[in-house]
Amino acid sequence: MKRILITGAAGFIGSNLAKGLLEKGYHVVGVDNMSQGEKLNISGLLKHPSFEIHYIDIRDEPALKVAAEGCEVVVHLAAYKIPRYTDALDTLMINSMGSESVTKVALDQGAKVVAASTSDVYGKNPDVPFSEDSNLVMGNPHVKRWAYAISKMFEEQMLFAYNQRFGVDVVPIRFFGGYGPNQNLTWWGGPQSVFINKALDNEEIEVHGDGMQTRSFTYISDHVDGIIRTIENPAANNKVFNIGNTFEISILDLAKLIWKLVRGDESPKIKLIPYSTFGKYEDVMRRIPDITRARTLLGFEPKVDLEVGLRHTIEWQVARRKELDIATSHIPDCVR
Numbered sequence: 037m038k039r040i041l042i043t044g045a046a047g048f049i050g051s052n053l054a055k056g057l058l059e060k061g062y063h064v065v066g067v068d069n070m071s072q073g074e075k076l077n078i079s080g081l082l083k084h085p086s087f088e089i090h091y092i093d094i095r096d097e098p099a100l101k102v103a104a105e106g107c108e109v110v111v112h113l114a115a116y117k118i119p120r121y122t123d124a125l126d127t128l129m130i131n132s133m134g135s136e137s138v139t140k141v142a143l144d145q146g147a148k149v150v151a152a153s154t155s156d157v158y159g160k161n162p163d164v165p166f167s168e169d170s171n172l173v174m175g176n177p178h179v180k181r182w183a184y185a186i187s188k189m190f191e192e193q194m195l196f197a198y199n200q201r202f203g204v205d206v207v208p209i210r211f212f213g214g215y216g217p218n219q220n221l222t223w224w225g226g227p228q229s230v231f232i233n234k235a236l237d238n239e240e241i242e243v244h245g246d247g248m249q250t251r252s253f254t255y256i257s258d259h260v261d262g263i264i265r266t267i268e269n270p271a272a273n274n275k276v277f278n279i280g281n282t283f284e285i286s287i288l289d290l291a292k293l294i295w296k297l298v299r300g301d302e303s304p305k306i307k308l309i310p311y312s313t314f315g316k317y318e319d320v321m322r323r324i325p326d327i328t329r330a331r332t333l334l335g336f337e338p339k340v341d342l343e344v345g346l347r348h349t350i351e352w353q354v355a356r357r358k359e360l361d362i363a364t365s366h367i368p369d370c371v372r
């Protein structure tokens with residue numbers, strides 16, 4: 037049975053990937069320092085005989101080495117996302133130094149590294165859809181949000197440099213807007229998490245700017261499918277991949293859709309929040325992946341339509357709020 041190490045296993049993508057790999061018969065070794073992980077995400081996995089978890093930091097190389105023993109693949113998902121939550125130093129250091137520790141340990145094991153990058157690396161490039169060869173365009177250096185994209189750009193370049201010097205196989209994946217069960221219920225989990233909570237609570241959904249900025253949202257089973265294809269198919273080795281859904285929606289329309297799914301015909305409560313309230317900030321105005329490479333080389337095709345995925349997610353979020361003792365007076369029709 038193949039052993040696979042997942043860093044960030046108690047997080048959103050990590051816990052779903054662990055479940056998917058266990059179902060396929062892999063032995064999964066999870067690593068998480070629980071800084072953003074959620075115990076409920078892994079409580080079911082802990083009962084599985086082929087799952088183990090090490091509560092360690094990825095920067096603790098000796099401990100990581102012990103966890104990685106015998107692993108043939110390392111899926112590196114542990115990271116610090118939104119810099120505006122902190123002073124950006126955690127984002128920069130965990131995603132750079134931490135990623136190097138993970139790569140060194142994988143090299144020591146002779147394991148392939150599949151690592152999470154992000155669609156945010158395309159930054160302000162206006163030419164959508166983004167192919168993997170598109171330019172990565174960063175903005176004003178005083179805007180903290182770019183620390184995240186820059187940390188992931190460093191990670192991608194570091195992985196390819198390790199491949200060139202030491203021959204370790206690497207696959208950076210640029211994910212586009214994941215959502216679904218086990219998502220973090222704050223902005224850490226993305227706008228859809230927060231919008232669902234607001235609609236359940238019958239509170240105003242706060243939309244940044246004029247809401248015309250667009251994103252593409254990918255249901256978690258499609259992300260997991262894409263990751264597993266990069267793990268199993270040697271054609272993925274040493275290439276970067278966009279993994280995501282190509283359906284584009286504005287954030288304002290996302291807010292309206294979620295309101296409708298949660299509260300039916302009630303008139304949507306939506307408030308536009310000027311970007312100036314975040315201090316110095318720059319947004320990405322359009323973000324859509326070109327997934328030709330993943331389609332052609334890996335046979336990847338996103339399957340879950342946004343509305344269908346959101347219904348599942350709303351149903352899950354109502355249940356998760358119950359587990360966390362968050363009062364929910366309104367049960368949406370789509371959950372009944």
Ligand SMILES: NC(=O)c1ccc[n+]([C@@H]2O[C@H](COP(=O)([O-])OP(=O)(O)OC[C@H]3O[C@@H](n4cnc5c(N)ncnc54)[C@H](O)[C@@H]3O)[C@@H](O)[C@H]2O)c1
Nearest residue numbers: 044047048049069071072073093094114115152211213214
């Ligand atoms: N969710 C998305 O849509 C999305 C989009 C683009 C990129 N990504 C990338 O995919 C990866 C997974 O994202 P996610 O949404 O599951 O995030 P998440 O925050 O839910 O999961 C990350 C996990 O890593 C753990 N972690 C953080 N720092 C750690 C450290 N120093 N040592 C050990 N564990 C640590 C956290 O506790 C958390 O459980 C991240 O690298 C993220 O940047 C995600």
